[in-house]
Amino acid sequence: MEKAKHTLVIIGRGLLILVAVLFILLSIAGLGGVWHVNRAATDVTLKVFAVVESGVSVADSGVNQALNKVKESRSEVLQTQEDIDTLGKNLKENHPALIALSQRLDNRLAPSVGKIQLALEPVRDGLVTVDSALTVANSIPYFREKAPGLKDTQDALDNISSLNADITQLRTTIRVAAEGKADALTNETTTLLLNITKRVDDRLAQTQGNLEQVQNKINALQEEIARKKARLLFIYNMAAALFSLLLLWLIYSQVVVISVQVKKLRGNIQQEAVAAPPPPDDTPTRPLLAEINAVPDGAADITADEPDSLAMVSEPAVLGDEETD
Numbered sequence: 001m002e003k004a005k006h007t008l009v010i011i012g013r014g015l016l017i018l019v020a021v022l023f024i025l026l027s028i029a030g031l032g033g034v035w036h037v038n039r040a041a042t043d044v045t046l047k048v049f050a051v052v053e054s055g056v057s058v059a060d061s062g063v064n065q066a067l068n069k070v071k072e073s074r075s076e077v078l079q080t081q082e083d084i085d086t087l088g089k090n091l092k093e094n095h096p097a098l099i100a101l102s103q104r105l106d107n108r109l110a111p112s113v114g115k116i117q118l119a120l121e122p123v124r125d126g127l128v129t130v131d132s133a134l135t136v137a138n139s140i141p142y143f144r145e146k147a148p149g150l151k152d153t154q155d156a157l158d159n160i161s162s163l164n165a166d167i168t169q170l171r172t173t174i175r176v177a178a179e180g181k182a183d184a185l186t187n188e189t190t191t192l193l194l195n196i197t198k199r200v201d202d203r204l205a206q207t208q209g210n211l212e213q214v215q216n217k218i219n220a221l222q223e224e225i226a227r228k229k230a231r232l233l234f235i236y237n238m239a240a241a242l243f244s245l246l247l248l249w250l251i252y253s254q255v256v257v258i259s260v261q262v263k264k265l266r267g268n269i270q271q272e273a274v275a276a277p278p279p280p281d282d283t284p285t286r287p288l289l290a291e292i293n294a295v296p297d298g299a300a301d302i303t304a305d306e307p308d309s310l311a312m313v314s315e316p317a318v319l320g321d322e323e324t325d
Contacts, residue, residue, distance in 0.1 A: 010265060013261045013264055013265045014265070016257065016261050017257075017258050017261050017262065017265075020254040020255075020257045020258045020261070021254075021258065023250060023251075023254045024251050024254045024255070027247040027248075027250045027251045027254075028247075028251070030243075030247045031244055031247050031248075034240050034243045034244055034247070035240055035244070037240075038236050038237065038239070038240035041236050042233060042236055045229070045232055045233065045236075046229075048133060048136055048137045049137070049225060049229045051129070051133040052130055052133045052134060052137060052225055053222075053225060054129075055126045055127065055129035055130035055133060056126070056130055056218055056221055056222055056225070057126075058122055058123070058125075058126035058129075059122075059123045059126035059127050059130065059153075059214070059218055060215070060218045060219075060222070062119050062120065062122045062123035062126065063119075063123055063211050063214050063215045063218065064215070065115075065119040066116050066119035066120050066123065066156070066207075066211055067208065067211050067212070067215065069112050069113075069115045069116040069119060070116055070204055070207055070208045070211065071208070072112050073109060073112045073113055073116065073204050074201060074204045074205065074208070076104075076108055076109045076112060077109065077197050077200050077201045077204065078201065080101065080104075080105065080109065080170075080197050081194060081197045081198070081201070083097070083101050084101070084174075084190060084193045084194055084197065085190070085194065098174060101174055102171065102174045102175045105167075105170065105171045105174060106171060109167060109170075109171075110167050110168075110171060113160065113163055113164060113167050114164075116160050116207070117157065117160045117161075117164075120153060120156055120157050120160065120211075121157070123153050123214070124150070124153045124154065124157065127148070127150050127153060128150070130148075130221075131146070131150065134146060145221065145224065145225075145228075148214065148217030148218055148220070148221050152210040152211070152213050152214045152217075153210070153211075153214055155206075155210050156207045156210040156211055156214075159203045159204075159206055159207045159210070160203075160207060162203060163200060163203045163204065163207070166196055166199050166200045166203065167200060169196055170193065170196040170197060170200065173189065173192060173193055173196065174193060
């Protein structure tokens with residue numbers, strides 16, 4: 001019964017050691033898995049943010065270009081207003097100046113307005129790309145952002161489309177005046193041109209305001225993206241580090257369990273060895289009997305005579321009367 005108990009104890013400790021080894025192997029595999037997941041999550045996050053940052057960068061560059069063109073156009077429109085106000089007092093005498101003004105509108109203002117539209121179209125496309133990327137990025141925890149300035153950009157494009165019609169009317173009117181066909185309509189022509197330039201400037205000012213709002217939102221989004229990207233990467237690394245420490249602690253605890261169980265297992269084996277009965281004596285008895293039977297004859301005679309001798313010694317001596325006296 002005692003031997004069976006010792007055997008069960010040894011088997012139990014062996015199973016504990018086996019389970020501890022299994023936990024160690026799983027923990028080592030878990031360490032590799034934790035950092036693999038961390039690397040995969042980091043790669044996905046960086047790719048998503050790269051798409052967002054690329055789209056935002058394109059939009060920011062386009063907005064800056066469009067703003068510069070808007071400012072140039074507004075400066076050109078202001079100069080055109082001053083020229084019209086000066087030349088409108090006598091269109092016929094200032095005929096060469098009107099021709100120069102018409103050419104300047106054709107060569108500078110009209111192309112500048114066209115470049116604004118060309119700069120804004122990539123901005124809109126870039127913001128649409130950003131919006132699509134942010135839709136994916138919003139699935140990441142703690143990330144909720146929207147594409148900035150889509151409506152403002154679209155409003156700016158609408159203003160530029162309406163502005164093209166005003167620019168065309170302005171150029172046509174000045175060209176007619178420069179050709180000397182509007183001498184009888186000097187005041188009306190001047191007033192019309194000033195009204196057109198004012199309307200053009202108003203639209204440009206509204207476009208500039210929209211673009212400045214877009215630019216401010218883009219700058220805010222860039223700062224927010226950089227901050228959230230750094231925070232997410234920090235969270236990923238901290239989570240991986242904490243899980244790694246937990247798994248390392250688990251490995252250490254299982255090593256301690258194995259060490260303790262191995263010591264106890266050795267003690268049980270030694271205890272069982274001490275408690276085991278000694279091996280049976282395998283000394284043969286037949287040779288001993290043979291040796292006894294092989295006693296020499298002389299020794300046998302002596303052995304045979306020993307009872308008589310003992311009898312003689314044991315009997316009391318009979319002394320004669322003389323000896324008694």
